[in-house]
Amino acid sequence: MAVKFFGQYLVEKGVVSREAIVEAIALQEKQNLKLGEMAVSMGLVTSADIERAHQSQLSRDMKLGDLLVATGTLTEGQLADVVARQQATHLYIGEALIKVGALDQEKLARQLEAFKLDQAPYVADGIALPVKVADAPLWEMTVDLTYKLVTRVLGLRFRPGACQVVSQLPASHQTAALDFAGDASARYLIAVSEPVQKKVAQALLHAAVVDHEPVEVLEDCLLEFINVVCGNVAAKASQDGFTLTINPPVTVPAPAAGLPLAAGEVGLCFPIHLEDGHQMELYLVLPK
Amino acid sequence: MPKKVLVVDDSLVVARQLEQIIGGSGDFCCIGSVRNGAEAIKANQQDNPDIICMDMNMPGMDGLTALRSIVALDKEVKVVMVTSLGGVSDNFNEAMKLGARCVISKPFVAEDILGALRAL
Numbered sequence: 001m002a003v004k005f006f007g008q009y010l011v012e013k014g015v016v017s018r019e020a021i022v023e024a025i026a027l028q029e030k031q032n033l034k035l036g037e038m039a040v041s042m043g044l045v046t047s048a049d050i051e052r053a054h055q056s057q058l059s060r061d062m063k064l065g066d067l068l069v070a071t072g073t074l075t076e077g078q079l080a081d082v083v084a085r086q087q088a089t090h091l092y093i094g095e096a097l098i099k100v101g102a103l104d105q106e107k108l109a110r111q112l113e114a115f116k117l118d119q120a121p122y123v124a125d126g127i128a129l130p131v132k133v134a135d136a137p138l139w140e141m142t143v144d145l146t147y148k149l150v151t152r153v154l155g156l157r158f159r160p161g162a163c164q165v166v167s168q169l170p171a172s173h174q175t176a177a178l179d180f181a182g183d184a185s186a187r188y189l190i191a192v193s194e195p196v197q198k199k200v201a202q203a204l205l206h207a208a209v210v211d212h213e214p215v216e217v218l219e220d221c222l223l224e225f226i227n228v229v230c231g232n233v234a235a236k237a238s239q240d241g242f243t244l245t246i247n248p249p250v251t252v253p254a255p256a257a258g259l260p261l262a263a264g265e266v267g268l269c270f271p272i273h274l275e276d277g278h279q280m281e282l283y284l285v286l287p288k
Numbered sequence: 289m290p291k292k293v294l295v296v297d298d299s300l301v302v303a304r305q306l307e308q309i310i311g312g313s314g315d316f317c318c319i320g321s322v323r324n325g326a327e328a329i330k331a332n333q334q335d336n337p338d339i340i341c342m343d344m345n346m347p348g349m350d351g352l353t354a355l356r357s358i359v360a361l362d363k364e365v366k367v368v369m370v371t372s373l374g375g376v377s378d379n380f381n382e383a384m385k386l387g388a389r390c391v392i393s394k395p396f397v398a399e400d401i402l403g404a405l406r407a408l
Binding site for chain 1: 301302304371373389390391392395403
């Protein structure tokens with residue numbers, strides 16, 4: 001029922017054992033060289049160059065490859081060669097499981113088909129952002145996955161509204177926020193009215209009535225929902241080679257006048273119109 | 289005799305969901321829930337559960353850090369990670385290498401949890 005990694009799916013289904021997957025991961029780690037290691041193995045740079053670049057990364061927000069090009073350590077062509085070699089020699093988990101004798105080709109093909117079917121609900125539909133931002137496909141996927149999980153986890157029917165650019169976040173009954181960091185950064189927020197907060201709680205608690213629940217439980221339901229969405233976003237991003245980390249979600253106290261965005265930030269609002277006339281809002285606050 | 293399960297999750301809602309699923313199964317009994325990794329280490333020593341169902345992303349000590357300590361101190365307990373980050377390959381790989389028995393992604397249904405616990 002969630003975005004999964006193929007190896008995780010195989011263990012969960014009992015197709016391979018824990019011991020086999022650990023052996024296959026070890027084989028992957030031995031064979032799948034990181035960018036710096038690959039560049040060294042191809043004789044293009046030295047280990048000292050990579051060490052220096054890693055030190056520079058502590059003060060410069062750049063990926064290793066970009067930094068090596070920016071400092072003249074690698075040419076753009078050499079970087080492309082390193083990345084191409086990484087891709088050509090990459091050992092996928094399924095192949096690694098064959099090498100350790102836990103799967104054969106036929107079983108792998110069958111399981112990959114089953115995995116695709118399992119993950120079909122999470123194949124992205126087209127969503128376009130109205131402004132130019134860095135890593136736009138990643139944030140489009142984030143919005144798309146939010147819509148899918150509103151349906152699958154909350155069981156709510158809705159119509160997505162047109163995305164609007166906003167300069168502040170309006171006050172709401174509860175606004176839950178979670179920060180993405182890593183290869184890309186953003187603040188993810190969902191704002192709800194009191195009736196919608198209760199709908200979220202009804203879905204997560206599997207209860208028809210939640211009026212007697214303490215405020216902290218009602219708030220926790222929305223926090224857990226965005227935790228699930230953002231964890232699944234991180235999982236899907238990792239399939240595309242993006243490393244995203246997430247912090248535990250928090251409720252953001254919004255003053256009646258709203259929360260202004262900082263200079264250098266752009267706010268995107270995606271209204272989610274529920275079929276009973278209520279509305280919730282997804283906000284993405286991104287660096288300009 | 290039902291196997292004793294400890295739940296570790298900072299979310300009250302998830303802890304409640306897991307307690308209901310585990311408690312209603314007949315095969316397992318939930319001996320309680322704690323809200324971060326440090327509390328999990330303490331509860332494992334005090335209550336000696338057979339199984340721990342633990343989140344990864346928690347304030348204070350996270351689940352992977354706690355997993356490392358728990359399996360180092362206790363070779364018997366079986367740890368199942370239940371996390372929204374289960375589909376992130378790096379997290380999955382790290383959890384399995386550290387000694388988790390499996391990784392269940394959120395959102396989950398009762399069958400995901402009970403299937404994993406029964407397979408241990």
